[in-house]
Amino acid sequence: MDRAAADGEGEPARAPLLACSGLVKRFGDRVAVDGVSFAIAPGETYGLLGPNGAGKTTTIRLVCGLLARDGGEVLLDGRPVDRAHADTRSAIGFVPQEVALYPDLSAAENLRFFGRLYGMGGADLDQRVAEVLDLVDLADRAGDRVDTFSGGMKRRLNIGAGLVHRPRLLVLDEPTVGVDPQSRHAILERVQALGSQGMAVLYTTHYMEEAERICDRVGIVDRGRLVAEGTRRELVAHIAEHDHVKLSATGDLAAFAEACRAAEGVSQVDVGAGEVDVVVDDGRRFLPRVVEVAERCGVAISGIEVTEPDLEAVFLHLTGTALRE
Amino acid sequence: MRPALLIAGKDLRLRFRDRSALVLGFVAPLAIATVMSFAFGGAADFHVTVVVVDRDGGDLAAALTSVLRSDDLQEILTVETADSVAEASRTIDDGDAQAGLVIPEGFTDAVAGPSPKGLEVLTSVDDAIAGQVVRSIASSFTAQLDADRLSVATALAAGAPADDLEALVAAATEERLPVALAEQDTGARPLTALSYYAPGMGIFFLFFAISFTARGWYAEAREGTLERMAAAASTGQILLGKAISVFAYGLASLGTMALVTSVVFGADWGGPLPAATLITAVVLSVVCLTAFVIVVARTERQAEGLSSMLVFGLALLGGNFVVISGAPVLLRRLALITPNGWALRGFVDVSTGPHAMAAVWTPLAGILAFSAVVAAITAALARRMELP
Ligand SMILES: Nc1ncnc2c1ncn2[C@@H]1O[C@H](COP(=O)(O)OP(=O)(O)O)[C@@H](O)[C@H]1O
Ligand SMILES: [Mg+2]
Numbered sequence: 209m210d211r212a213a214a215d216g217e218g219e220p221a222r223a224p225l226l227a228c229s230g231l232v233k234r235f236g237d238r239v240a241v242d243g244v245s246f247a248i249a250p251g252e253t254y255g256l257l258g259p260n261g262a263g264k265t266t267t268i269r270l271v272c273g274l275l276a277r278d279g280g281e282v283l284l285d286g287r288p289v290d291r292a293h294a295d296t297r298s299a300i301g302f303v304p305q306e307v308a309l310y311p312d313l314s315a316a317e318n319l320r321f322f323g324r325l326y327g328m329g330g331a332d333l334d335q336r337v338a339e340v341l342d343l344v345d346l347a348d349r350a351g352d353r354v355d356t357f358s359g360g361m362k363r364r365l366n367i368g369a370g371l372v373h374r375p376r377l378l379v380l381d382e383p384t385v386g387v388d389p390q391s392r393h394a395i396l397e398r399v400q401a402l403g404s405q406g407m408a409v410l411y412t413t414h415y416m417e418e419a420e421r422i423c424d425r426v427g428i429v430d431r432g433r434l435v436a437e438g439t440r441r442e443l444v445a446h447i448a449e450h451d452h453v454k455l456s457a458t459g460d461l462a463a464f465a466e467a468c469r470a471a472e473g474v475s476q477v478d479v480g481a482g483e484v485d486v487v488v489d490d491g492r493r494f495l496p497r498v499v500e501v502a503e504r505c506g507v508a509i510s511g512i513e514v515t516e517p518d519l520e521a522v523f524l525h526l527t528g529t530a531l532r533e
Numbered sequence: 534m535r536p537a538l539l540i541a542g543k544d545l546r547l548r549f550r551d552r553s554a555l556v557l558g559f560v561a562p563l564a565i566a567t568v569m570s571f572a573f574g575g576a577a578d579f580h581v582t583v584v585v586v587d588r589d590g591g592d593l594a595a596a597l598t599s600v601l602r603s604d605d606l607q608e609i610l611t612v613e614t615a616d617s618v619a620e621a622s623r624t625i626d627d628g629d630a631q632a633g634l635v636i637p638e639g640f641t642d643a644v645a646g647p648s649p650k651g652l653e654v655l656t657s658v659d660d661a662i663a664g665q666v667v668r669s670i671a672s673s674f675t676a677q678l679d680a681d682r683l684s685v686a687t688a689l690a691a692g693a694p695a696d697d698l699e700a701l702v703a704a705a706t707e708e709r710l711p712v713a714l715a716e717q718d719t720g721a722r723p724l725t726a727l728s729y730y731a732p733g734m735g736i737f738f739l740f741f742a743i744s745f746t747a748r749g750w751y752a753e754a755r756e757g758t759l760e761r762m763a764a765a766a767s768t769g770q771i772l773l774g775k776a777i778s779v780f781a782y783g784l785a786s787l788g789t790m791a792l793v794t795s796v797v798f799g800a801d802w803g804g805p806l807p808a809a810t811l812i813t814a815v816v817l818s819v820v821c822l823t824a825f826v827i828v829v830a831r832t833e834r835q836a837e838g839l840s841s842m843l844v845f846g847l848a849l850l851g852g853n854f855v856v857i858s859g860a861p862v863l864l865r866r867l868a869l870i871t872p873n874g875w876a877l878r879g880f881v882d883v884s885t886g887p888h889a890m891a892a893v894w895t896p897l898a899g900i901l902a903f904s905a906v907v908a909a910i911t912a913a914l915a916r917r918m919e920l921p
Binding site for chain 2: 269272273274297298300302304305306307308309310312313321322324325326327369370373
């Protein structure tokens, strides 16, 4: 993970595959996307995290050239992406939020159709369709009509349909909405695997946990604006919140608290009945020390819990509203 | 071009897997043509006894009953009466009649109002054809009423003084019903009813392609497949693909209708070349109308509303339900703003004349002019179009 972390300022580590700058889209008076810029490197998974109506889908449609922009530009490998440029378009694999498949066609027929639209054909297409069906675990259902599939299967095939033409950038719009936990897990695993195989991925979600789990970098969107961007660590550092280490313990807690206060990185210690809450820069690194200190003070620890601030907290901090209602 | 052909191929494949599209495109027009060939062909061994339940008791109900009892229908239809729907159903169940027709209460009064009352047809599972015959007679009658209402409304809109309204209504209802027009002498050869209604019904059902293609466009937008296609192909290519699929489907549907009705029932479509020319032209106009609906409508609902308006408006105006040469001048004029009106006129001219292309040119020009106007408007609007 955190491949881009070393790079510091939230810029992709390598030359970007996709570079968007100053994207603007208006619907009448409403500005749905308001000056959004970001870049994605090959092999990088970039998440757009924001609540419903934030402008994620609109941003994605601008990236794929499906909507006319009111401002800004989208470059793929330095070349503009729009409806007129078939070559850049075909480097992008688009997975819409809906299950965008023909229910009356079979899984293979769906993949074949979308592959052909991108100019594929012959043995190459046959082989690729088989490959993709394998990848989304539907090889045994290749000839079955999509309307006989479960929700999770449709979702997987939906992703597969965006992969047939071997895009270099995969764009997924909330692919796990309305999916059962098991299918969601399967989808996230696959997206992660694609990223580690060198595919650039643009992933939108309003689930904080998903962004944290699979995205190398996250852009936080609110009301059409990209309000912050970076790795999870960077974003969390940005809001200057700290980790909490909560201990359940018995013994001389006052002395223990005093000893903790002296430790490096600790900014605050609160003592309650049988409980101590330590606020520290890096909770994980502090763990071995706290055990050591407890031993020294003759305090017996019966439970330890480390909580790190998450993207939810970042979002709340930046926008003043909760990510989810 | 390749993406357009791929999209057309996909659409056609889906259409031929969709039972309702097959019914509308092939089964229904053929079934109705079959029924009409029985009804108008005077097949000696075909006979229906129909029980009429008159719950209206008005003039219009009497008119309908007398149509059913008319000499033209005597050979195929015997009319019985019943006092209640229950009694009629019993008669049908007992096998003493094959179909029933219920004239609802207020049928006569409703004809002057904004919404006509529908006739109910009682059918027997044992005799579906009899039910179809009665149904087609009933719908011809109501279509005729609608045409009358339309001609009256149009006359009023065109500035006919309201005093003339009653005279107009009277004139309109005195038109001959299509069922009374089994044979109409319009030239060298008699126009048989089947030779009129085979293209009439064929074109009417072809019009439904406008509706399901336009609705299909919005359904694809809703389901995201349109967006997915748009990620790979231009809007123009997608529209062209849809157009090609409507064109191919239309040719198949109307071509089948022409082939089957002429080979099996002896309908006269005017010979292969004139028929092919008119069929191609009218299918082209349907393609233009489909693109028009797609470009004008903003939602699936609007697409549905606009296309049904077009389907029924054009079919009524163009005379798909009534033999237009027996209609008042105004109606005949109105028919010539529609592509189907021109096509039907072409089919009449060519099937009653010497089967020559000479009879085709004027109707062909009319259809192409209509298509060109629709295409021009569509192209102008399409420029500003964004995907739904
Ligand atoms: N076609 C459209 N016409 C008008 N407003 C739109 C359209 N598409 C999106 N919007 C508006 O733009 C804003 C952003 O929407 P969207 O990009 O769908 O958000 P998200 O995907 O983050 O939920 C919303 O306020 C939405 O109502
Ligand atoms: Mg969205």
